[in-house]
Amino acid sequence: xxxxxxxxxxxxxxxxxxxxxxxxxxxxxxAVAAACWVTTRDRLTEQLDTTLSQVKPTIEDIQWLRLGCxxxxxxxxxxxxxxxxxxxxxTGTDPCTQPDKSAIPVQTADRAVAAGLRDSAVHTxxxxxxxxxxxxxxxxxxxxxxxxxxxxxxxxxxxNGPLNELALVLLIVSGIGVIGAGAAGLWVARSGxxxxxxxxxxxEHVARTEDLTVRIPVAGxxxxxxxxxxFNSMTAALASSRDRQSQLIADAGHELRTPLTSLxxxxxxxxxxxETGRAIPPDDRKALMSSVKAQMTExxxxxxxxxxxxxxxxxGPGLLQVVALHDIAHTALERARLRGPELxxxxxxxxxYVRAEPAALERAVVNVLDNAVKFxxxxxxxxxxxHSGELTVRDRxxxxxxxxxxxxxxxxxxxxxxxxxPGSGLGLSIVARxxxxxxxxxxxxxxxxxxxxxxxxxxxxxxxxxxxPRV
Numbered sequence: 001x002x003x004x005x006x007x008x009x010x011x012x013x014x015x016x017x018x019x020x021x022x023x024x025x026x027x028x029x030x031a032v033a034a035a036c037w038v039t040t041r042d043r044l045t046e047q048l049d050t051t052l053s054q055v056k057p058t059i060e061d062i063q064w065l066r067l068g069c070x071x072x073x074x075x076x077x078x079x080x081x082x083x084x085x086x087x088x089x090x091t092g093t094d095p096c097t098q099p100d101k102s103a104i105p106v107q108t109a110d111r112a113v114a115a116g117l118r119d120s121a122v123h124t125x126x127x128x129x130x131x132x133x134x135x136x137x138x139x140x141x142x143x144x145x146x147x148x149x150x151x152x153x154x155x156x157x158x159x160n161g162p163l164n165e166l167a168l169v170l171l172i173v174s175g176i177g178v179i180g181a182g183a184a185g186l187w188v189a190r191s192g193x194x195x196x197x198x199x200x201x202x203x204e205h206v207a208r209t210e211d212l213t214v215r216i217p218v219a220g221x222x223x224x225x226x227x228x229x230x231f232n233s234m235t236a237a238l239a240s241s242r243d244r245q246s247q248l249i250a251d252a253g254h255e256l257r258t259p260l261t262s263l264x265x266x267x268x269x270x271x272x273x274x275e276t277g278r279a280i281p282p283d284d285r286k287a288l289m290s291s292v293k294a295q296m297t298e299x300x301x302x303x304x305x306x307x308x309x310x311x312x313x314x315x316g317p318g319l320l321q322v323v324a325l326h327d328i329a330h331t332a333l334e335r336a337r338l339r340g341p342e343l344x345x346x347x348x349x350x351x352x353y354v355r356a357e358p359a360a361l362e363r364a365v366v367n368v369l370d371n372a373v374k375f376x377x378x379x380x381x382x383x384x385x386x387h388s389g390e391l392t393v394r395d396r397x398x399x400x401x402x403x404x405x406x407x408x409x410x411x412x413x414x415x416x417x418x419x420x421x422p423g424s425g426l427g428l429s430i431v432a433r434x435x436x437x438x439x440x441x442x443x444x445x446x447x448x449x450x451x452x453x454x455x456x457x458x459x460x461x462x463x464x465x466x467x468x469p470r471v
Contacts, residue, residue: 033171048156057150092114115147323354323355339370348386354459356437376395392456400444442455
């Protein structure tokens with residue numbers, strides 16, 4: 001259904017703003033003009049009433065009027081006055097009007113004054129010739145016949161004339177004001193919406209070209225400036241996310257290439273052996289199959305790490321629960337002892353309860369212990385401690401050079417000395433993200449006497465909250 005409201009919403013925003021400004025100004029100007037016109041009318045009418053009330057006909061004027069009405073006044077004798085005088089009786093019939101003046105209809109209020117029921121009466125009426133007259137009726141002068149009142153009237157032209165001129169002036173001024181307000185509103189709308197136009201153009205450019213480097217100039221602290229800053233922050237975040245995604249894909253492709261190439265080579269050797277009928281020596285075939293299994297295990301681990309990292313960081317962690325960090329550490333220690341049976345792993349764990357995602361936190365602790373097992377020499381010792389919310393894992397491996405420490409939590413980063421060891425280079429990245437989502441921090445430091453010490457600090461308490469379910 002098409003109506004005025006629909007057509008209004010169909011207009012551009014700047015046109016709607018200009019129209020609303022012009023409408024508001026028109027209403028305001030109309031209200032002021034009407035108030036001015038009414039006030040002026042009341043003041044002019046009040047002045048006319050005051051002038052009429054000050055006219056006091058004498059007994060001689062009454063006599064002259066009566067003679068004129070009876071036809072006994074000589075024709076060459078006239079009352080020279082700008083007013084219209086008229087005698088009103090109690091009955092109101094046959095009023096005596098000043099000669100050469102148009103008679104004025106008698107009102108009920110006029111008869112009430114003649115009867116002595118009112119001191120005066122004032123009203124507006126049309127004379128018999130159609131002229132609008134302002135009439136003031138008062139009792140007759142002293143010594144005048146009883147039951148008689150005198151009406152003094154003047155044309156309303158001296159009120160209506162200035163009012164008509166004022167109305168014309170107000171109409172012209174109001175029209176100019178409304179047109180000027182509409183023009184000013186359109187200019188203000190265009191100036192005020194210029195940042196919105198820039199934002200619209202930027203959004204359309206991004207949608208058309210997918211160019212996230214676009215930035216909108218920001219000036220001021222108003223809502224438009226805040227919107228521009230938010231858009232710039234959004235595009236910067238999207239560009240950063242896309243860069244990280246591209247980097248992740250590139251790094252993942254690079255990391256997948258090596259095991260896939262090796263796996264493909266080994267499978268081709270096995271296939272060629274079957275096709276040519278040339279048997280591979282049993283020991284070589286066994287080594288080949290072991291290599292294939294190791295490469296498949298490495299691929300599975302890499303894919304699992306990629307799936308973990310592919311979870312949107314903006315989505316935050318999963319359901320947070322109160323978990324016992326010491327219990328998680330005990331579980332991780334059992335797995336670490338199975339992977340490094342030749343190592344000595346000591347543990348000193350105090351109770352500590354934290355709020356985290358249980359599965360992710362366990363995976364993080366397991367990754368830290370796996371690194372310690374991987375880099376520890378045969379027969380080495382790993383010390384694990386949990387005191388006041390700080391979980392420490394200290395190994396006695398080759399350690400990490402100081403210049404490599406800033407890179408250990410980067411995705412796919414691996415120390416040159418560890419390139420030949422199994423792993424995807426994603427473990428510590430996953431650990432860092434999990435710990436940060438739980439509100440903690442992790443650091444790797446060179447350990448005194450050699451090796452590396454990993455320290456995970458998580459906020460919590462030695463006792464769980466009351467009635468909190470523990471995991």
